[in-house]
Amino acid sequence: MPVLLEMREISKVFPGVRALDRVDLSVEQGEIHAICGENGAGKSTLMKVLSGVYPQGSYDGEIRFDGEVLHLKGIRDSEARGIIIIHQELALVPLLSIAENLFLGNEVARGQVINWPETFQRTERLLAKVGLKDAPTTKVEKLGVGKQQLIEIAKALAKDVRLLILDEPTAALQENDSQKLLDLMLELKAQGVTQIIISHKLNEISRVADRITVIRDGATVSTLNRAEITEDRIIRDMVGRDMAHRYPDREPKIGEVLMEVRDWNVWHPDQAGRQVIKRAGFTVRKGEIVGIAGLMGTGRTELAMSLFGRSYGRNISGEVLIGGKPADTSTVARAIDAGLAYVTEDRKALGLVLEEPISRNITLANLAGVAMRGILDKRRETRVAESYRKQMSIRTPGVHQKAVNLSGGNQQKVVLSKWLFTDPQVLILDEPTRGIDVGAKFEIYNIMNQLAEMGKAVVMISSEMPELLGMCDRIYVMNEGRIVGELPRGKASQEAIMALILKDSGKAA
Structure with missing residues (x-):
């Protein structure tokens, strides 16, 4: 597979903290690539660099997308290239409708007037892609977290996404909603959408990921192919040691x-x-x-x-x-x-x-x-x-x-x-x-x-x-x-x- 994204020797420093230390990441066209690491390892920081949240000049290193060096000044620059990030804290406006949220800042308009019939038609097509049957006029506050997560993905599809970044997408979801989201990720992969997923749920990663990059203490530790992926190997690379027991031993001393x-x-x-x-x-x-x-x-x-x-x-x-x-x-x-x-x-x-x-x-x-x-x-x-x-x-x-x-x-x-x-x-x-x-x-x-x-x-x-x-x-x-x-x-x-x-x-x- 051709390489779509290369991040080379990315370093990012905050006051008193080196969040990223010469991190390398390579993502192939059409794959689902997982990024794993302990809390504070630098996963989300790396994705904020990639999505323009941290603009060029605020970090060291080079980003290549489709063979070209990226100079991102902000989120709009990354979205213009088809790089869309969905953060763990969803960025929807509760009191607006689904249609208004999908095209907020990206309105379907003729001149200075929004074309509502076309907006609703596009919304229905996008909702069908992510498996939702709700009316475009439904207010987002009326929907559960699972549906809101799917609306965020539909919003990304409305912007002609080429690389979709999902940061802890199932953290707040019930089991059924999590499975629907993972199924959708596999469907998007079949349609040629390249994806990066950050998750702590190793069983979910094992199900959908083609490759995994493990980051520890702000540095790249390993990149594993699908055949190499096991929970024990991921954990060992994440924490720097074997964890023979997931739960610490204890001799209960139970009283009254x-x-x-x-x-x-x-x-x-x-x-x-x-x-x-x-x-x-x-x-x-x-x-x-x-x-x-x-x-x-x-x-x-x-x-x-x-x-x-x-x-x-x-x-x-x-x-x-x-x-x-x-x-x-x-x-x-x-x-x-x-x-x-x-x-x-x-x-x-x-x-x-x-x-x-x-x-x-x-x-x-x-x-x-x-x-x-x-x-x-x-x-x-x-x-x-x-x-x-x-x-x-x-x-x-x-x-x-x-x-x-x-x-x-x-x-x-x-x-x-x-x-x-x-x-x-x-x-x-x-x-x-x-x-x-x-x-x-x-x-x-x-x-x-x-x-x-x-x-x-x-x-x-x-x-x-x-x-x-x-x-x-x-x-x-x-x-x-x-x-x-x-x-x-x-x-x-x-x-x-x-x-x-x-x-x-x-x-x-």
Whole structure:
């Protein structure tokens, strides 16, 4: 296959950080090329160089596209060459229609007047290409994340894409939507569209990629052909060592019941008459890691948020006991005082203040811990943040850097640090490893084990069943807002979990 893209000795430096160190990348015409690496390895930075987000002059090295040297001054220059990037954070305007989003900045017009009939016709053709049947006039805010991701691809097709870059395209998608997206990538490949995918989901990469380039610490480590691709090889190249065990060993020391939830009921905040959580009850003991499994939309996150200060829902009823005594969790502040902490599944929107420094994010849930007579002591705040930076191995030049500049894995460690600084008795982790690499996952698993070793109780919500099976002492299974079963570690398996879900669904039917 002829080479479509060559990036030679690309280097990029930020204040105090060398993000890219003479990276080489070669992509052939018509292939799907995956880029793998730990969080902070430089994957997204490399793609921002390629797409003009970081213009010529802000980096060293050379980019050749179709044999010509590129001099990109911005995104418009790269798009004019057919290089389109779809970022992990989708760039759609929620209040505009699908058609308006597809042609925003690229309007179909005669003179200064938009030609709406032709716009709608083109929109329908593009939506058909990505497998969507929604009307062009549908507002994007009415659509799920899976459909929005497909609209981003349709938007790229509207610009005559030649090289499509997808940055973590399935990170926020359900299993079915992920499979549809991967199928679409293979269809686009058959149509001659060259693609680059950045992903932490190694099984998905193995399914669609023709070749993989692994980046570690800002440098190219290897490029593997399809015949060489195995998860063990990718992991070894990503982290620089063999990982014989995906989950760290642990000898459980389980004590008495630390938290008990009884007869918990939650109603939807907006839809009258819709009960989201139905008479849920569970326990978690000192030194125990308890998992909550279930399909997407079964109420796992709603259960966690409603327990933590009633952050979700209305007409909430039921009882929470911590240490055998009734606990007041009616507000977030009271939940924290009762010894509860909740690491949200959406760290960027709900877990962090991205434009604030790491130090402030770490201390935000316990400002009293860094105050003297009600006045914030910034020196103490810095000392606390530095302590967590070392303890959690947060990769950053300093704690005064803004949280927005950190990789996903390091952002997650900051969120964990924030809640550990409140000294919780029970820590609820909602999708704690979503969108982070295998190395950072292992570090977070170690932190969970350390908390259990200290006698804390950990509740883990995860969509990855192998993760639950590898980390948890017991697993509760949820379906349609109810807890429908409980499995001890020795009897837990993916088949057993699905059997409980299907059995309950059959009863409901």
